[in-house]
Amino acid sequence: MPATEFISRRPDPAAIVIFGASGDLTRRKLMPALYALYTHGLLPQRFAILGFSRRDWSDDDFRTTMRDAVAEFGRVPLDTTQWDEFAARLFYLDAQGYDHLEDYQRLRDRLNTLDETEGTDGNRLFYAATPPQAFVPIVESLGAVGLNQPPREGAWVRLVIEKPFGTDLASARALNARIQHVFDESQIYRIDHYLGKEAVQNLLAFRFANSLFEPIWNRNHIEQVQITVAESIGVENRAGYYDRVGALRDMVQNHLMQLVTLIAMEPPASFDAEAVRNEKVKVLRAIRPFDENAIRTRIVRGQYGPGVVNEKPVRGYREEEGVAPDSTTETYVALQLEIENWRWAGIPFYLRTGKRLPRKVSEIAVIFRRPPLLIFDDQRRRKMEQNVLYLQIQPHEGLSLSVNIKIPGATMRLEPVMMDFCYHGSFEFAIPEAYERLLLDAWLGDATLFIRADETEASWALFTPVLEAWQRMPPPDFPNYAAGTWGPPEADELLARNGHAWKLMLL
Numbered sequence: 001m002p003a004t005e006f007i008s009r010r011p012d013p014a015a016i017v018i019f020g021a022s023g024d025l026t027r028r029k030l031m032p033a034l035y036a037l038y039t040h041g042l043l044p045q046r047f048a049i050l051g052f053s054r055r056d057w058s059d060d061d062f063r064t065t066m067r068d069a070v071a072e073f074g075r076v077p078l079d080t081t082q083w084d085e086f087a088a089r090l091f092y093l094d095a096q097g098y099d100h101l102e103d104y105q106r107l108r109d110r111l112n113t114l115d116e117t118e119g120t121d122g123n124r125l126f127y128a129a130t131p132p133q134a135f136v137p138i139v140e141s142l143g144a145v146g147l148n149q150p151p152r153e154g155a156w157v158r159l160v161i162e163k164p165f166g167t168d169l170a171s172a173r174a175l176n177a178r179i180q181h182v183f184d185e186s187q188i189y190r191i192d193h194y195l196g197k198e199a200v201q202n203l204l205a206f207r208f209a210n211s212l213f214e215p216i217w218n219r220n221h222i223e224q225v226q227i228t229v230a231e232s233i234g235v236e237n238r239a240g241y242y243d244r245v246g247a248l249r250d251m252v253q254n255h256l257m258q259l260v261t262l263i264a265m266e267p268p269a270s271f272d273a274e275a276v277r278n279e280k281v282k283v284l285r286a287i288r289p290f291d292e293n294a295i296r297t298r299i300v301r302g303q304y305g306p307g308v309v310n311e312k313p314v315r316g317y318r319e320e321e322g323v324a325p326d327s328t329t330e331t332y333v334a335l336q337l338e339i340e341n342w343r344w345a346g347i348p349f350y351l352r353t354g355k356r357l358p359r360k361v362s363e364i365a366v367i368f369r370r371p372p373l374l375i376f377d378d379q380r381r382r383k384m385e386q387n388v389l390y391l392q393i394q395p396h397e398g399l400s401l402s403v404n405i406k407i408p409g410a411t412m413r414l415e416p417v418m419m420d421f422c423y424h425g426s427f428e429f430a431i432p433e434a435y436e437r438l439l440l441d442a443w444l445g446d447a448t449l450f451i452r453a454d455e456t457e458a459s460w461a462l463f464t465p466v467l468e469a470w471q472r473m474p475p476p477d478f479p480n481y482a483a484g485t486w487g488p489p490e491a492d493e494l495l496a497r498n499g500h501a502w503k504l505m506l507l
C-alpha cells in the first residue's frame with residue numbers, strides 16, 4: 001500500500017529554509033528525506049526548498065550537489081524526471097555569516113519572491129541544521145528581520161532545531177530562553193531523530209492500541225526493563241564534536257531517555273502533542289535523582305581501546321584522529337535508574353549505549369516476573385526462562401515475545417520459543433527514514449514527536465549532577481573495554497548485583 005493512503009491531510013504549501021545547507025546532515029539525511037517525501041506524493045503541490053549557508057554556490061550548484069547526495073544516500077532511487085521536477089523547487093542563498101543581518105534581509109526578500117513565483121503562501125519552515133554555535137545567531141537574526149512572524153494572516157512560521165540541545169541544564173535553559181524570546185514554544189520543533197524511527201513510534205501503538213499488555217505493564221508483572229543502543233562504529237570523522245561531548249550527552253540524555261519515557265509513560269488522554277508530552281515529562285520528573293553514591297555505584301562509564309570489530313582490527317578511541325591521547329571522554333555508558341511512581345517503584349531500568357560494540361543494535365527487553373509456583377519437574381531442575389518481550393528498533397524492526405512451551409514427547413520438558421512480528425514480513429513497503437516522518441510532521445504542524453522545552457530540561461536536570469561529579473572524580477582508568485566487546489565488565493556487574501544479566505534477542 002503506498003504511504004499516501006496513510007496521510008489524513010496534506011501539508012500546506014510552504015518554503016523550507018535549511019541553514020547549514022552545505023553540511024553533512026543536509027546531504028545525508030534532509031535532502032534524501034525531502035526527495036522521498038516528494039516521490040511518495042507527501043509534499044504539497046507548491047513548495048520551495050531554500051538552502052542557506054556560507055558556501056559560495058548558485059542555485060544550480062546546490063541542485064547538482066543535492067542530486068549527488070540523493071543518489072548516494074537516498075532510500076528512494078533517483079529517477080531523472082522526478083528529480084528534475086523536484087530540483088526545480090530547490091534554491092540557494094549564499095550568506096556571509098549566520099549573524100549577518102543583511103543576509104537575513106536578503107532571505108526575507110527571497111522568501112517573499114518565492115511566495116509569488118512558487119506559491120508558498122507565506123508559510124515558512126526554518127531548519128537549523130548547523131552546529132549548535134549557530135543556533136542562537138540564526139534565531140536572533142530571524143527575529144531581527146521579522147521572519148519569526150508570518151508575513152500575512154493565516155500563514156505560519158515554524159523552527160526546527162537540531163541536537164545537541166545544550167550541554168547541561170544551565171545551557172539548555174539559556175538556549176530555551178533565547179529561542180523562546182523570539183519564537184513561541186508552539187513554533188519550536190526540537191528534533192530527536194529516535195522519535196522518527198518507525199519502531200519507536202510503534203512503542204506507542206503497541207502499548208496503547210492493544211488491551212493485552214497494558215494491564216500487566218507495571219511493577220506487579222514486570223521485573224526489569226533493559227534498553228540497549230549499541231553501535232559498532234567508532235567516532236568516525238566526528239572527533240572534534242564527540243571528544244567534547246561523550247556518550248552520556250550524545251546518546252543517553254536524549255535518545256535513551258526518550259525510549260525510557262515511551263516505555264514508562266501513563267496512557268495519555270489523546271494522541272495529541274501536549275497530552276503525550278505531558279506524560280513523558282512526568283516520567284522524567286519521577287526518576288530518582290542520581291546522588292554521589294548512585295553516580296559511583298549505578299553508572300558505569302567506559303572508553304574503547306584497540307580491538308576487533310566485524311573481524312577487522314580497529315584503533316582505540318585515544319588513537320582516533322582528533323582525539324587527545326589522554327582523553328577521558330566516555331564512549332560507553334551503562335546505568336540503572338528507578339522511576340518513583342506507583343507503576344514502576346522498585347523496578348530497575350537498565351540502560352546501555354556505546355561505540356565500537358560488537359554490532360549495531362537498538363533493542364528494549366521487558367522482562368516479566370517468573371510464575372509464582374513452578375509445578376513442572378523440568379522447571380525445578382533447570383531455572384525456567386522468564387517471559388521477555390523484545391522490542392526491536394534497529395537494524396531489524398519488530399517485536400518478539402519469548403514464551404515457554406512443551407517440547408513434544410512423553411515427558412514434560414519445556415523450552416522457550418519466540419513469537420515474532422517482523423515489519424518486513426508483514427508489510428510490503430519500505431520503512432521510511434526517521435527524518436522523513438519528522439520533516440513531514442513539522443511541515444504539518446504536529447509536534448507530538450518533538451521535544452518540548454520542559455522535557456529537555458528535565459532530562460538535563462538528571463544528568464548534569466552526573467557530569468559535574470565526573471569532573472570532580474579522579475580520572476577514570478581508560479581505556480577499559482576492547483573494541484568489539486560489550487563494554488567494561490562493571491556493566492555486567494551492575495546487573496549481576498541484582499541477580500540480572502543483559503539480554504539481547506540474538507547474541
Ligand SMILES: NC(=O)C1=CN([C@@H]2O[C@H](COP(=O)(O)OP(=O)(O)OC[C@H]3O[C@@H](n4cnc5c(N)ncnc54)[C@H](OP(=O)(O)O)[C@@H]3O)[C@@H](O)[C@H]2O)C=CC1
Nearest residue numbers: 020022023024025053054055129130131132134162163164
Ligand atoms: N550529520 C548527521 O548525521 C547528524 C547531525 N546532527 C546535527 O545536525 C547539525 C548539523 O550537523 P552536520 O551537518 O553534521 O554539521 P556540519 O559540521 O556538516 O555543519 C553544517 C554546516 O554548518 C556550517 N557550519 C559549520 N561549522 C559552523 C560553525 N561553527 N558555525 C556556523 N556554521 C557552521 C557549515 O556551512 P557553511 O560553512 O557553508 O556555512 C556546514 O556545512 C548538528 O547540530 C548535528 O549535531 C544530528 C544527527 C545526525
Ligand SMILES: O=C1O[C@H](COP(=O)(O)O)[C@@H](O)[C@H](O)[C@H]1O
Nearest residue numbers: 163193194231250251255362394
Ligand atoms: O545522535 C546520534 O545518533 C547516532 C546514532 O543514530 P542511529 O540512528 O544510527 O542509531 C550516533 O552515532 C551519534 O553519535 C549521535 O550523535
